Amino acid sequence: MTAMLADPVTEAVAAARELLTRRTGASVTLVDPVDLGGSGRTVVIRVRVAENPFQLPRTLVIKQVRDSATESVTRTGLGAGDDTAFLREAVSYQFATALATDTRPGPALIAYDLKERLLVLSDLGDAAPFTSLIAHPDPASVTNSLMALAQALGRMHAATFGREEDFGALLGRAGVGHTRDGLSDQVADAVADVPTMLSADLGIEVPPRIAEAVTRAAKLFGSGGHRAFSPSDLCPDNIIVNDEGVRFLDYEWGGFRDATLDVAYTLMSYPGCLCRLDLTPERAEAMVDAWRAEVVGIWPHLYDDDVLHSTLLDAQLVWAWLTTHWFLPDDDTRNAALRRHHLSVPRSVALTARWSILSEYARFVGHAEIADFAGAVVGGLSARWSDTTS
Secondary structure (H helix, E strand, C coil): CCECCCHHHHHHHHHHHHHHHHHHCCCCEEEEEEECCCCCCEEEEEEEEEECCCCCCCEEEEEEECCCCCCCCCCCCCCCCCHHHHHHHHHHHHHHHCCCHHHCCCCCEEEEECCCCEEEEECCCCCEEHHHHCCCCCHHHHHHHHHHHHHHHHHHHHHHCCCHHHHHHHHHHHCCCCCCCCCHHHHHHHHHHHHHHHHHHHCCCCCHHHHHHHHHHHHHHCCCCCEEEECCCCCHHHEEEECCEEEECCCCCCEEEECHHHHHHHHCCCCCCCECCCCCHHHHHHHHHHHHHHHCCCCHHHHCHHHHHHHHHHHHHHHHHHHHHHHCCCCHHHHHHCCCCCCECCHHHHHHHHHHHHHHHHHHCCCHHHHHHHHHHHHHHHHHCCCCCC
């Protein structure tokens, strides 16, 4: 991280200073801006509060979505930020900040300006990027980090279950006319389009029973008995670990959905980006058990392994459909815009790995039909990309 004096940063600091001055009723001075790596239209910086008449934190994080002459290109499977995404993020931070401190999933919202598309957040301080923790050479350390992630997800889910109406009310006040998160429409498109993709690109036809299972699984985004808040974009570079534990960042697509989708997102090696995480069956089960221990008090039926594994299989199936919808097409603009780090792999590797994970899990829980179909897709992907590095 390096000190910044670029115009977008200067403007964001000035906007934040004016916002905080209005909010506190006294002059606020912000100095020493440091770039935290925003992308596209988004500026994200840390500043120090030099004058602090009302006991503001010593440092703050400013996030501003700037105007752009053209629409931002898609940077992950979840999509680039737009005005609706900013409003949803502001609402998500309002909602999360109202939670008890020990269940708050990320930074607290200090102030916001919807017109300026500006958020002022608490600074989580020195933190370890989750990408580095799960790339650690010590397997025990990696397992501990993944179990901590699962526990943090479970605490967030348990704390927000039953509060969807509160979240919807905040969305309404912000002018967002629906509670569906940014993935819902993409799920519907994937359900409709992926069979044609698999047929045209891989020569694989989707059996009716698999199509029925996908349609059922897609409902996890819009209904189900395990609905809880999720930041949605849970790729590793949106997760850090500090003294307070695992913390989640970037709530542009925050919303309510079936909580098992969040667990399956990690089990499926982060299908919204180009990460690859090799999970042994033992490590995957340890994560599932760690998450279940946090939520079984509100969902006691998850004590039953058959119930839990059935829902997790559905969640992984719909993630396989979505990641195929995003990454099977040769979309150079989308692929060039993806954030990359040391967990990133070519999309051919990432997509093939996710279908392999689905096949192995389906076999583990006794669903041979899904296991066989997923295995066929693995074979088709391997043949398609046998001579490329895509």
